[in-house]
Amino acid sequence: MSETRDSIADIWGARTGYEGQWPVRVDERLEAEPDHWVQSACVLCSNGCGVDIGVKDGHIVGVRGRAVDRVNHGRLGPKGLHAWVANHSPDRLTKPLIRRNGKLEEASWDEAMSLIVQKSKELVEKHTASSIGFYTSGQLFLEEYYALGVLGKAGLGTPHMDGNTRLCTATAAAALKVSFGADGQPGSYTDLDTTEAIMLIGHNMASQQTVLWTRVLDRLAGPNPPKLVVIDPRTTYTAEKATVHLTPRVGTNVPLMNGLLNLIIEAGHINPTYIKAHTQGFDELKQIVAKWTPERVEQLTGVPAAKLREAAHILGTCNTLVSTALQGVYQSMQATAAAVQVNNLHLLRGLIGHPGSGIYQMNGQPTSQNTRECGADGDLPAFRNWGNEDHIQELADLWNVHRDKIPHWAPPTHAMQIWRYCETGSIKMLWISGTNPLVSLPELDRARRILAKDDLFVVVQDAFPTETTKYADVVLPAAIWGEKTGCFTNVDRTVHISHKAVDPPGEARSDFEIFVDYSRRMDFRDQDGNPLLSSTWRSTEDAFNAWRECTRGRPCDYTGMSYAKLSEGSGIQWPCNEQYPNGKERLYEDGVFATAIDYCETYGHDLETGAAHTHDDYKLIDPKGKAFLKGVDYEPPHEVPDEQYPLWLTTGRVVYHFHTRTKTGRSRALHEAAPDGFVQLATEDAARFGIAEGDMVEVESRRGKVLEPARVGGIEPGLVFIPFHYGYWDQADRPRAANELTLTEWDPVSKQPHYKYAAVRIRKAHA
Amino acid sequence: MLLPHYLGLLESSEKQLTEAFEHVARKHKDEPDIEQMCQKLAAWSREHHGRVQGFVAKYSEEASSEPGDLKRDLFAEKRSGSLALLRDLHDLWLLTQEVQLCWIVIRQAALGLRDEELKACHAFCNPRTKRQEQWLLTRIKQAAPQTLLVATA
Numbered sequence: 080m081s082e083t084r085d086s087i088a089d090i091w092g093a094r095t096g097y098e099g100q101w102p103v104r105v106d107e108r109l110e111a112e113p114d115h116w117v118q119s120a121c122v123l124c125s126n127g128c129g130v131d132i133g134v135k136d137g138h139i140v141g142v143r144g145r146a147v148d149r150v151n152h153g154r155l156g157p158k159g160l161h162a163w164v165a166n167h168s169p170d171r172l173t174k175p176l177i178r179r180n181g182k183l184e185e186a187s188w189d190e191a192m193s194l195i196v197q198k199s200k201e202l203v204e205k206h207t208a209s210s211i212g213f214y215t216s217g218q219l220f221l222e223e224y225y226a227l228g229v230l231g232k233a234g235l236g237t238p239h240m241d242g243n244t245r246l247c248t249a250t251a252a253a254a255l256k257v258s259f260g261a262d263g264q265p266g267s268y269t270d271l272d273t274t275e276a277i278m279l280i281g282h283n284m285a286s287q288q289t290v291l292w293t294r295v296l297d298r299l300a301g302p303n304p305p306k307l308v309v310i311d312p313r314t315t316y317t318a319e320k321a322t323v324h325l326t327p328r329v330g331t332n333v334p335l336m337n338g339l340l341n342l343i344i345e346a347g348h349i350n351p352t353y354i355k356a357h358t359q360g361f362d363e364l365k366q367i368v369a370k371w372t373p374e375r376v377e378q379l380t381g382v383p384a385a386k387l388r389e390a391a392h393i394l395g396t397c398n399t400l401v402s403t404a405l406q407g408v409y410q411s412m413q414a415t416a417a418a419v420q421v422n423n424l425h426l427l428r429g430l431i432g433h434p435g436s437g438i439y440q441m442n443g444q445p446t447s448q449n450t451r452e453c454g455a456d457g458d459l460p461a462f463r464n465w466g467n468e469d470h471i472q473e474l475a476d477l478w479n480v481h482r483d484k485i486p487h488w489a490p491p492t493h494a495m496q497i498w499r500y501c502e503t504g505s506i507k508m509l510w511i512s513g514t515n516p517l518v519s520l521p522e523l524d525r526a527r528r529i530l531a532k533d534d535l536f537v538v539v540q541d542a543f544p545t546e547t548t549k550y551a552d553v554v555l556p557a558a559i560w561g562e563k564t565g566c567f568t569n570v571d572r573t574v575h576i577s578h579k580a581v582d583p584p585g586e587a588r589s590d591f592e593i594f595v596d597y598s599r600r601m602d603f604r605d606q607d608g609n610p611l612l613s614s615t616w617r618s619t620e621d622a623f624n625a626w627r628e629c630t631r632g633r634p635c636d637y638t639g640m641s642y643a644k645l646s647e648g649s650g651i652q653w654p655c656n657e658q659y660p661n662g663k664e665r666l667y668e669d670g671v672f673a674t675a676i677d678y679c680e681t682y683g684h685d686l687e688t689g690a691a692h693t694h695d696d697y698k699l700i701d702p703k704g705k706a707f708l709k710g711v712d713y714e715p716p717h718e719v720p721d722e723q724y725p726l727w728l729t730t731g732r733v734v735y736h737f738h739t740r741t742k743t744g745r746s747r748a749l750h751e752a753a754p755d756g757f758v759q760l761a762t763e764d765a766a767r768f769g770i771a772e773g774d775m776v777e778v779e780s781r782r783g784k785v786l787e788p789a790r791v792g793g794i795e796p797g798l799v800f801i802p803f804h805y806g807y808w809d810q811a812d813r814p815r816a817a818n819e820l821t822l823t824e825w826d827p828v829s830k831q832p833h834y835k836y837a838a839v840r841i842r843k844a845h846a
Numbered sequence: 847m848l849l850p851h852y853l854g855l856l857e858s859s860e861k862q863l864t865e866a867f868e869h870v871a872r873k874h875k876d877e878p879d880i881e882q883m884c885q886k887l888a889a890w891s892r893e894h895h896g897r898v899q900g901f902v903a904k905y906s907e908e909a910s911s912e913p914g915d916l917k918r919d920l921f922a923e924k925r926s927g928s929l930a931l932l933r934d935l936h937d938l939w940l941l942t943q944e945v946q947l948c949w950i951v952i953r954q955a956a957l958g959l960r961d962e963e964l965k966a967c968h969a970f971c972n973p974r975t976k977r978q979e980q981w982l983l984t985r986i987k988q989a990a991p992q993t994l995l996v997a998t999a
Contacts, residue, residue: 209996238991489987496988499877503928505997688883690980717882824878 082108086157087752090316090734091285091293096300101272105153108160109133109141118145118646120567120575122218122560123158123737125248125442126150126288127569129649130159132561132580139166139561139581148649150268150573156289158737158749163561165745166581171542172556173585183554188586188596191553195510196600198536202507203235209486212239212497212506215455216513217247217444219590220565220577222622224446225629226594226612227512228454233478234603234611238486239506241457243514244450245494246832247443250409252451252458253829254418254440256681258426258706259667260674261462261634262451266401266437267652267664268571271295271305273435276397278308280421281332281407281835282441285316286734292317306397308390310335311407312729313759313800314793323390326795327380329727329836330412330716336420337710338376339391341368343427348395353429357670359700360708364423367710379713381795394424399435406443406731411835415828416686416711426706432668439570444738446567452635453626457491457830460626461633462673462680465490466694469677477629479605490691493830495823502529508536512590513557517546518739518806521821521832522782540593543741546806557590558583565591565619566645572652572662574637576645591619631656634666634673634680671704686711689827716836717824720797724780724838726764727798730817736804744809756805756815758787760841761796765789768841775844780837783819786844799841803834849955850906856948857902860895863941863978864888869921870934877931880985884938887978894945894971901964928997935986942979946972 083106084092095102113133121128121142129148133141142163144153175191176183202210213231215224231240252262259265271277271294285292298305299320309321310332318324327335343349344365354361373384394400402425408417418440430436442448454460463470465487475482492500498520500506509530520526530537530550539551542559562583568574583589588596595612603611616622620642630637630653639655639662652662673679682697684690686709720726735753736743743749758776760768770776774789778799787801794800801817820839825832867888875881920937949972956964 206996209992488991490984492988495878500992503997505928505992685977685980688887688977688981689879689984690977691984692980714886824882827879827883 080110082160086160087735087748090157090289091296092154094300095297097272097297098301098303099272101152101294101297103146103153105144105146106155106160107141107143111135111140113140117578117580119561119577119580120650121155121159122445122567123156123162123743124288125445125447125570126291127445127567127573127575127650128155128159128290129575130155132163134580137581139163145649150569150571150650151290154290154293157735157752158289158743161746161748162737162742164747165742166559166561168543168745170544171584171587172544172548172554173587174556175586176551176554178552183551188588191555192596192600195538195553195597198508199235199601206507208235208237209239210505210507211235211237212492212500212509213237213241214494214497214509214511214514214516215240215242215450217242217244217442217447217450218513219446220563220567220619221446221449221453221626222565222619223590223594224449224453224455225460225622225626226591226598226616228460229478229612230594230598230603232454232474232485233480234598234601236484236486238489239492239497239500240455241492241494241497242450242455243494243516243519244444244447244456245830246519247406247409248447248451249493249831250414250418250826250829251440251442253415254422257415257419257683257686257709257828258422259672260679260681262458262680263462263634263666263673264437264439264570264572265431265666266439266571268294269664270399270401270435270437271298274305274399274401275435276306276308276393276400278310278394278400278402279317280310280402280404281409281411282403282405283311283315283317283731284403286732287405287443289734296320306393308393312795312798313731316734323386323393325382325386325390327382328795329729329798331380331713332408332411332417333413333420333711334371334376334713335380335382336417337368337371337713338373338387339394340364340420340423340427341371342373342388342391343395343424344368346391346395349427350429353670354427357672357705358426358708359702359705364708364710367712370712395428400425400428400430401435401437401439403439403441405441407835409829409831410833412716412833413711413714414826414831419686419709423708423710426708432665432670437665442570445569448568448570448572452568457493458680459491461630461635463633464680464682466682466691467677478611479607479609481606495825495830495832498526498529501532501535504532504534507534508538510538510540511547512540515541515545515547515739515741515806517550518816518818519803521818521834522823523816523818524783525823540590541741542587543745544808545739545741546808555593556585556587557593558587562587563589563591563619566623568653573650574640574645574653575650576642578646591622672706674702674706675704676701683707684828686828687714716833718822718836718838720838724840726839726841728778728780728820728837728839729798729800729835730803730821731800733802733804736802738804739806740804755810756787756802756817757790758841759790759794759800761794761798762792763796764799765791768843770841770843776841777844778820778839778841780820780839782822783814785815785817785819786813787815799839847905849952850902852948852951852955853898853902853905856945856952857895857898859941859944859948860891860898863938863945864891864895866921866938866941867891870938873934874931880931883981887981890974890978894974897967897971901967928993932986932989932993935982935989939979939982939986942975942982945975946979949975
């Protein structure tokens with residue numbers, strides 16, 4: 080075994096301080112000397128680090144960072160260096176399973192697929208395709224999402240397709256659409272190399288994207304380090320490095336951001352020329368934020384007025400600024416409205432579209448950008464607008480189906496509504512791929528009851544046995560990263576190819592093969608009677624080429640890319656086309672946004688109610704390429720602490736794990752680094768409730784309870800924190816999943832659930 | 847002057863809309879978005895009702911006895927099952943139309959009277975009623991196909 084560092088103890092590695100060009104540092108961890116290397120990228124977070132997979136005798140034996148890659152310059156984090164061992168986990172699913180007499184039993188692929196097809200056909204016949212729903216992931220590859228998108232929309236014709244991306248990045252997409260007219264992150268990671276200031280709101284980058292944080296740490300260690308404004312109620316690794324750390328009360332992001340914008344406008348630190356030329360809505364926004372004086376903000380958020388002023392001074396006077404937002408914004412009250420305020424900050428200052436300035440409405444998962452792009456979630460392929468008849472016709476032409484085959488009579492059904500339809504019985508078959516909702520959904524007891532329903536036929540496609548596969552009627556064993564070829568896109572629009580390095584175990588098949596097989600067995604055909612996918616899609620490269628055509632002329636234009644080109648280099652940003660053959664580093668350089676009526680991905684929403692605006696509404700306000708400045712006033716959370724449940728609960732991540740630990744929990748090193756859940760509480764609260772470090776604590780909300788060992792300190796009084804990773808597949812002796820406690824409710828625009836607040840009570844548990 | 851008659855009709859309509867939103871929020875609390883949004887929109891109508899009351903007092907000694915109780919025919923108590931949500935949203939939408947039409951009529955009078963306060967009240971309330979209607983329509987469009995094609999009573 081050899082490794083360039085012990086990344087468990089030394090998470091970010093040695094400093095290579097810099098400004099301008101981030102030096103290369105190749106990180107590597109090998110269990111044996113490979114006989115060859117295979118090009119890939121990492122799938123353990125949304126950063127998309129270029130990685131080579133080391134292979135010996137048909138087995139993965141290690142990884143090393145790709146020095147030439149624009150994203151990571153050779154570096155890898157602890158999850159990337161360790162989690163690949165899960166590919167060889169002895170408990171991988173290797174055969175299809177079918178529930179017979181209440182028990183899951185091994186079956187052949189033909190038996191499993193025949194059963195799914197028989198069930199599908201029966202349901203379509205009796206109840207229409209709207210009785211079938213798909214719940215996918217942010218973990219598959221682009222080609223797989225596109226296959227799923229096409230078979231669901233043009234084959235079956237169901238509006239019920241979404242993924243767990245609804246739980247993590249729906250607000251990123253929604254906020255980008257609200258402000259700029261379409262999804263797509265405006266900036267480039269290279270902006271971090273020169274920027275003067277960084278704002279991180281609700282984003283613990285140090286734990287979430289360790290390699291991106293390494294880039295920031297290296298800037299901090301170099302000449303002219305950027306100033307950091309961190310907004311987070313906990314003292315995270317990220318917050319420890321802050322120039323100014325603001326700790327707002329739970330659910331108060333909007334008043335805090337309103338207060339910052341107000342100070343910046345008041346101080347005249349805005350760019351009136353840019354605002355006039357490239358935005359609309361300034362007067363309304365100004366009116367809304369004007370009420371939020373620092374004193375009023377302090378009263379509501381608990382952030383001292385002086386600190387707010389300090390932060391506003393940094394954000395108002397820097398010449399370049401990179402801002403990032405994540406779950407602390409997206410999974411909290413007024414999610415879209417708060418995320419939009421981050422966009423507003425950059426628009427007001429004109430800090431967008433040039434080096435050193437960018438916005439990251441962060442993604443959580445490695446391929447969630449593609450779930451959104453390819454139409455496997457509640458969006459249409461290539462950022463098309465479901466309200467625009469011409470966009471629907473384009474898809475119908477591409478797929479050679481009648482346009483009314485493609486469900487577009489209402490917005491595609493969002494995940495939480497899909498689960499609700501399952502609960503009320505009108506969705507009768509749910510096909511879950513690559514995700515584990517029985518740890519990741521809010522209010523788990525309810526989610527379990529839904530999946531246990533007799534009248535819901537559940538298909539689960541995964542690589543591992545999970546809390547969710549236990550409830551399946553059919554389990555399909557899936558091949559994963561390293562065992563199949565495909566592409567995916569990171570948060571700064573960098574597309575990587577990941578080549579197949581080894582064979583999948585047993586009979587496991589790629590998600591692509593499974594979807595194409597389903598389409599073939601369902602006999603989906605186009606208008607001319609040709610098989611929909613299977614006639615032309617023999618390989619994932621065929622699917623990629625079909626996807627390219629789908630993106631032509633759209634913001635996420637892939638037409639200049641190919642498998643060959645992606646394999647020659649190491650990551651290409653979209654748009655990549657004739658005009659930008661090597662990809663385009665930043666969007667909106669010219670201040671022309673994707674808001675024109677024929678081009679935009681959405682006609683917009685009422686930010687407070689989520690009411691969808693129509694083509695006719697939009698005609699009246701068509702901004703013809705200007706960005707929208709929008710704001711709303713504060714609205715309190717729907718559940719607040721009271722006498723019965725006196726504390727706030729918030730949830731989040733730890734650095735060593737990803738999601739529900741299906742992969743990271745199967746790496747011994749990562750598991751041992753963070754083997755169990757915990758509840759973090761303030762010293763004051765620990766004293767108040769007679770709890771000491773390590774004591775077992777019962778945490779209870781109106782929806783359930785968990786038992787967690789206590790960790791004292793590093794958090795605001797009145798707030799407790801539980802990491803969301805831990806479930807029951809490897810330990811079932813006590814309730815410990817954070818989502819036993821969380822609420823079923825969601826943001827009116829992005830439909831993302833509110834995980835970041837719930838009222839709870841705690842007491843020391845007696846053994 | 848018959849303006850008080852219409853102000854009474856508007857006042858009554860806003861009151862009915864408030865109560866109807868509250869009713870639907872309670873009845874459909876298993877639909878989290880319905881419960882929360884209807885509570886919020888009920889609060890909007892409650893505020894509108896309060897504002898309109900001032901004008902009722904201003905133009906009339908006593909409130910009109912006219913208000914037809916539209917709600918009596920709407921929201922049939924026995925309604926249940928999958929169709930209930932769609933039908934209840936449908937009825938809420940009808941009530942927003944009543945409010946909007948009252949405002950169209952009253953605004954004409956306000957212009958004639960040059961009553962700046964009444965005009966301002968219209969400018970505040972009417973766009974929010976429109977937004978109530980837009981939300982209802984969005985939600986109705988979403989619920990319609992599933993309710994009519996797949997769900998069973």
